[in-house]
Amino acid sequence: MRRLLYLLREAVANVLTNRTTTLVAVATTAFTFACVGVFLLLYVNLKTMASSLEQDIQVMVYLQDDLTEQSRIEIEQQLKIDRAIASLTFVSKERALADFQAQFPSESRLLQGLGQNPLPASFVITLAAESRSSDAMRRWANRTQLIPGVSQVQYNQEWVEALAGIVRYIEVAAIIVGVILSAASVTIIANTIRLALYSRREEIEILGLIGASTTFIRVPYLLEGAALGLCGSALSLVILKGGFELFRHQIHSATRFLGVDALLTFFSFDMCLVLMLVGLFLGCAGSFLSLLRFGEGRA
Amino acid sequence: MIQLFHVSKYYDRRPALSDVTLEIEKGEFVLLMGPSGAGKSTLLKLLIGAERPEEGQILVQGRSLSKLRPSEIPVLRRKVGVVLQDFRLLPKKTVFENVSLPLLVQGASTTEIRRKVAEALRAVGLDHKKDLFPPGLSTGEQQRICIARAIVNGPIMLLADEPTGNLDPDLTSEIIELFKSINARGTTIIVATHDPNVLAQVNRRVITLDHGKVVSSEQGAS
Numbered sequence: 001m002r003r004l005l006y007l008l009r010e011a012v013a014n015v016l017t018n019r020t021t022t023l024v025a026v027a028t029t030a031f032t033f034a035c036v037g038v039f040l041l042l043y044v045n046l047k048t049m050a051s052s053l054e055q056d057i058q059v060m061v062y063l064q065d066d067l068t069e070q071s072r073i074e075i076e077q078q079l080k081i082d083r084a085i086a087s088l089t090f091v092s093k094e095r096a097l098a099d100f101q102a103q104f105p106s107e108s109r110l111l112q113g114l115g116q117n118p119l120p121a122s123f124v125i126t127l128a129a130e131s132r133s134s135d136a137m138r139r140w141a142n143r144t145q146l147i148p149g150v151s152q153v154q155y156n157q158e159w160v161e162a163l164a165g166i167v168r169y170i171e172v173a174a175i176i177v178g179v180i181l182s183a184a185s186v187t188i189i190a191n192t193i194r195l196a197l198y199s200r201r202e203e204i205e206i207l208g209l210i211g212a213s214t215t216f217i218r219v220p221y222l223l224e225g226a227a228l229g230l231c232g233s234a235l236s237l238v239i240l241k242g243g244f245e246l247f248r249h250q251i252h253s254a255t256r257f258l259g260v261d262a263l264l265t266f267f268s269f270d271m272c273l274v275l276m277l278v279g280l281f282l283g284c285a286g287s288f289l290s291l292l293r294f295g296e297g298r299a
Numbered sequence: 300m301i302q303l304f305h306v307s308k309y310y311d312r313r314p315a316l317s318d319v320t321l322e323i324e325k326g327e328f329v330l331l332m333g334p335s336g337a338g339k340s341t342l343l344k345l346l347i348g349a350e351r352p353e354e355g356q357i358l359v360q361g362r363s364l365s366k367l368r369p370s371e372i373p374v375l376r377r378k379v380g381v382v383l384q385d386f387r388l389l390p391k392k393t394v395f396e397n398v399s400l401p402l403l404v405q406g407a408s409t410t411e412i413r414r415k416v417a418e419a420l421r422a423v424g425l426d427h428k429k430d431l432f433p434p435g436l437s438t439g440e441q442q443r444i445c446i447a448r449a450i451v452n453g454p455i456m457l458l459a460d461e462p463t464g465n466l467d468p469d470l471t472s473e474i475i476e477l478f479k480s481i482n483a484r485g486t487t488i489i490v491a492t493h494d495p496n497v498l499a500q501v502n503r504r505v506i507t508l509d510h511g512k513v514v515s516s517e518q519g520a521s
Binding site for chain 2: 003205
């Protein structure tokens with residue numbers, strides 16, 4: 001217990017001895033973590049948005065005009081047993097016309113001029129969650145298109161694929177930026193710990209002389225690195241949250257009636273904890289690197 | 300207790316110790332004499348595992364130091380007290396904290412630490428200064444604190460490298476008397492020095508080194 005208290009006291013003493021260096025290290029680490037965080041936030045929000053849009057995407061299966069009622073029922077039964085479909089609604093020609101007139105009353109004159117109802121009957125389909133990816137959706141559409149009596153299968157394919165592409169790019173960018181900036185954070189913390197090691201090298205030599213184990217000598221510096229990483233990541237979350245709220249406020253003002261700001265989400269509490277743990281781990285890694293370079297011979 | 304067989308140590312291909320063979324018995328008080336660069340400090344460094352010999356073998360209590368794993372070196376050092384010319388005390392820690400360090404690294408209990416530190420400080424006559432900081436002490440007192448730190452965990456041997464190098468003749472006598480009383484309790488003591496005052500006061504075995512070689516090993520009168 002006394003030994004643990006000593007190690008903790010030494011870690012605090014290390015931080016206090018190199019106050020300015022520690023503050024600079026925490027601030028720089030926070031900034032680099034915040035840069036990674038921006039990409040992560042972008043990724044998380046686009047991913048949420050993409051899955052929300054995928055849920056809203058409905059596929060229209062248009063039927064041929066000359067289809068008999070029997071054939072329509074057969075198609076409906078065939079679609080109902082399809083596992084890729086979560087729900088379907090039949091929209092008759094009459095209902096399609098009524099909907100069009102309700103939605104576009106000023107354009108309904110155009111249809112009256114044609115004499116007969118040109119709008120086809122259709123099934124409005126919501127696909128099951130596992131079939132909402134752009135690839136699965138394309139495969140399903142191609143297959144359904146071949147059912148006799150189906151004239152066309154329509155969905156907003158380009159939009160779904162473009163969104164999936166953007167999410168993929170952001171994912172890759174987040175990983176690359178994350179790796180580069182994490183390495184930068186480790187280097188910053190490693191340098192801070194190296195300064196602490198050099199400023200206390202005489203003490204380290206004494207501890208070595210009196211029989212302190214390598215672990216005993218290293219623990220205060222590992223704790224210091226962990227604390228730097230933890231503080232850096234916590235501060236970066238504060239910066240990110242501030243920036244995020246500011247951005248949401250701006251978006252709210254700009255798109256007041258669209259409700260886009262309601263779609264934006266910050267990291268969940270669990271995610272914040274994970275990010276702080278990552279900071280702590282990177283801090284430990286930085287310390288460990290410096291301790292390795294400082295050398296066991298000295299310790 | 301300590302045996303060296305044909306030990307050689309080189310720094311940049313220059314021999315610091317060359318083919319040294321000697322034996323030191325348990326409870327002996329040995330002076331390592333010789334001019335600067337004779338190899339006295341190198342020999343002490345080898346005995347605490349701070350350096351490894353290029354040739355030969357060193358046995359301490361029958362255990363070969365060459366075969367020690369890095370993790371075993373701290374265990375060896377806990378059995379050895381070290382006193383240095385420049386004291387090497389931590390200025391921001393009290394006398395009590397400085398002396399308690401060897402016990403702390405071994406994981407001794409608070410009660411044991413208090414008891415043993417008090418004993419060690421009494422042995423060097425500085426138990427009333429336990430709450431002071433080293434910079435507030437005289438050089439003689441600092442060296443005595445250093446000795447208290449070296450003996451606090453009851454080492455089997457005490458190695459001192461030029462322990463009187465920074466002290467005047469009166470303080471030198473004080474330190475030598477302290478070493479004698481520690482030796483009287485059974486601790487093997489090896490003092491590396493080129494101070495003739497020390498030689499005059501210690502009539503024990505004197506091993507003389509020159510250019511890394513043992514040139515003589517003579518038993519004193521006592």
